Amino acid sequence: MRDCHEGKLQLPDFQRGWVWDQDRIVDLLASVSEGFPVGALMTLEAAGEVAFAVNPIEGAPAASKPLEAYLLDGQQRMTSLYQSTSSRNAVKTQTAKNKPVKLHFYFDIRAALNPNVARRDAIVATPEDRIIREDFGRRIALDLSNEDAQFTALHFPIDRIFDAQIWIQAALTWVLQDMEARKDHMALINEFSIRVINNFTDYHVPVIALGKDTSRAAVCLVFEKVNTGGKPLDAFELVTAMYAGQTFRLRDDWKARRDRLAKQPVLANVEPVEFLQAISLLHTKSVRARAEAEGKEPPAISATRASLLQLPLSAYVAYAGMVEEGYIKAAKFLHGLKIFRARDLPYQTQLAPLAAILAELGETWEHDAVRKRLAQWYWCGVFGELYGSAIESRFALDIRDVPRWIAGGPLPQTVDRADFREERLRTLRSRLSAAYKGVHALLMRCGAEDFMSGQPFDQTVFFDENVDIHHIFPEAWCKQPAQGISPDIYNSIINKTPLSARTNRIIGGVAPSSYLSRLEKGGGQLPAIPADRLESILKSHEIDIARLRADEFTAFFDDRRARLLRLIEAAMGKDAVRETVAPPDPDDHYSDEEQEAEVQHVGEHEETI
Template sequence: MMLQQGNHQVQFKPRLVDSVALPEPQPPNLLILDGQQRLTTLFMVLLSGQPVVIKDQKSQKLIKKWYYLDIEKCLDPNSDRREAILALPETKKLQTSNGVIDISMPCREYLIGLFPLSKVFFFSEWRSKYSKFWGYNSEKLKLLDTLELEVLKKFEHYQMPVIQLRESLPKEAVCQVFEDTNTSGCDLNFFDLMTASYCADNFSLRDDWKRRETRLKSLKVLRSLRNTDFIQAISLVASYARRQKALLANVNCEKLPAISCRRMEALKVSPEEYQTWADPVMRGFEEAARFLHSQKIFDAIDIAYPIQLVALTAILTLLGKQSESEQIRSRLRHWLWSGMFGEVYTRGHEVRAAHDVLEVPFWLLGGLPPTTISSADFSVYRLLGVRKRYGAVYQGLSALLRLQGAIDWSTGEEINDVLYFEQRVESHHIFPVAWCRKQGIEPKYYNCLVNRTPLSASTNKKIGSKPPSLYLKQFESEGIFPTKLNDMLRSHAIDPTMLRRDDFEGFFAARARALMSLIGNAMGKPLNVEPFEASAREYKNGNGNGFHQSISINQ
């Protein structure tokens, strides 16, 4: 895919294809947008006349190779032609199990029968020297005729599809065309286009990002941060600043600049705006990491919505020192958990981020609550319906349990401490699957989050398939006092009484209510748990009244 040059409003700084050397490079008529690696490889192997620079897979060092065709092998109909390609070091000497291949002199190529791929488009010259070396032997000439017909002509006549974009296309359209036509799944993202565009102003966006990336990714919760995330945060802040400037200038409300981090808006971020906001946004990401750590979200895999991290960063950047007050942090917590458990970032996430950047700072400083909070809701049926070990609800609930100090039952350590030393903590069953099956309990109940909690692998191994009454006695026999063990269970929002008598129905109802209360407090709003209240009031001592059979879960 090529892009015509000539539009002075959309300037990119070009660079030569690797291995191309020109005494006086001229402004190009076309830029390569897609296919650069393939074109570079083809040029280096077939046209450069130089050894090809590659990275060794084992040592990761740069080495140089020459590529040759074994003439007889590539013409053998019973052989795989790919196996006829030889890669020789720069010296053109290769040690093999059958001895040394030495073609450091052209005559050795003729003698061994290896054709250099660097001569594909200069075949007549090579053929002349080869024929002279063999005294114009008819068999050798016939072999070359076959090579030319079956192999080399295919290089000369290969039809390569080319898409040529007109110079009048805006940058966002270039992105869109690329994505619509590229079938390999590789996106030409706006960071790539901005990098080329900024180079025209003698600013290396890629180099600047590399310096920042190392520092940001040293924080575990930011280790999956992408260059596009960083640009989106800058786009939100820069567009917010444009809007504020327009408000001060009394611009009509209908004409106020939009706050956005979508591709079209991100591409409008000028080099000057980037350089103005890059440092503050970087501090914003670091402050976001600190805030998430306070919410016991330690790792990038614990972030349900990366775009919410971008919005959080933009909000913290705009608030600056104001974000350090306890009142604002408390409100930010409600916003964070409302966005996560309300799953409001599932669709239209970039639009939601823009709304939050506009509404949250206003709310934090005394205005109306943002729509992320006012519209967020969480149903008890959602809690019962989640059975997978990923997603916003699972990630959020795991963090909330860590936040309230969930303790590992075997070691007596807080789950947070177990994670700090990078030991495995996963969502494990409280009532083991094997026991639940024997009791006739349905999978949709024993596999849902109500019957799961974060525990270390060693603790889960001790639980095995034993009922709670037995594995709790085992923990006590190892030296844990019953009152201490009860406290550990409560740290996971579990009623110890129900667990000690293997009462699944009572446990299920009590823990569902406890988890709903935990989530509601995090979101800053009461949540409805009516489906459990009637059953809880009627519940009596013993094995229950079939409560688990009366729950209706939306599938």
């Protein structure tokens, strides 16, 4: 407690705020009062390889002594003990119902000495003014606001536990003022001192003390293992603390960059760890190239957690501006692919290698041949569904392979190994699928026009008209028992296409032949659309209008599947794997996330999925 008070033991500044509630504090105090173990602490000796910015234990004053150690594990216990036993201020905590409260804690001395009373039940919490009131505040049930009141009620203030003798001496003086009436009080106080207070003053918490020569990787691994409660610490928080030890405020720097990136809706969800990954790709690639030039064993190109934790501040400073510009270029590139919003990104994870590649390419990425190769790589990643797992190793391959390919080298592994299977189209039903969102974007990129307005989906139209993906054969029509169409089929991407919200409302839930007739005839404020123009619009969506006019769902479905497959093949620059046997079960290739999304939509009647 003294080390916490003096600042010799402090917290790395990425440790999250103190969060224990009243019940957990009471349980901790009860355990210590009976001499029960409360678990070991873990500390790291200061002045070693790892230097963190620090914060004092919450509630402690500014440090008065030099830092000696970081508290790696035990923040909640040490903060609870410090605030309740060593600070005269009320403990800021919360009730079991998450209501913020400020409390002082006391031992009811009689209850604490009663073997039939659980020790936690002998601990009393009072409001900040140390007075417990009842009857909506109209009656004082227990007043502990001064020492005389505490002596009379035999309630010991736990925040006096480490200077208890001063309180006990004052109690003795109080007893001597009326010895005859108060002699039993002194006997109980003395017994309480022996059986309870001494357990605090003699208590020893085991400490696992890591030496100052402990490596950065080992320290970060410790944090990952011991931080089992709440949100796990990510690499950005750890790097932030390490850079702070070099007086660089990474969090402030990132906030400014994030605000600039977020002006592009497609970049709204860029995470700081992803930004660090892009920097790490460029840095480790440069280090590898330098080692190769010097004839040394080249280290790996990497964007793993371990490589982020080894990322020197000098590398961040050198590459952060390039990577930020790479992300801005990525937004422009994605707009060209008709991907305008973060929610429509097939893979958020693919942004990091894309930004790193564009940062390295500089202005050459604007050349037509370069953009075409970048697009092929991008679509291969999307339709090959390659960025869902084991992504860090793929990032490293991408930053190595793609610039080399653009310069005339061999195919990148992402392009070479990407496959799209024909049967996958029928199982794409959820927005959580990258390939599902890929088809949505690909249709807009290939010139799809809104059924009603006839406008292509450029960025302005996309946002102004609230464009999303909707059913072609309306869901309400498909659900009719007479149609006999399975939801697994009519909810497939094959039966969906980009449309404005207004157009989707006009289509409604009727048969395609009915809404096509309505669009052609017009009426009210809806102008008529010539039949040949409507056919041209539907063709831009890879739809055969004749099958819609005839309400032939099966023929439409088979024809459009073939058309969409050709679009995907053109985007990937390679043939898809064709079906050679009977179509598989609809749940094949159906991820857990997609199944969960489908369950959430059971019973819904909206046209949008």
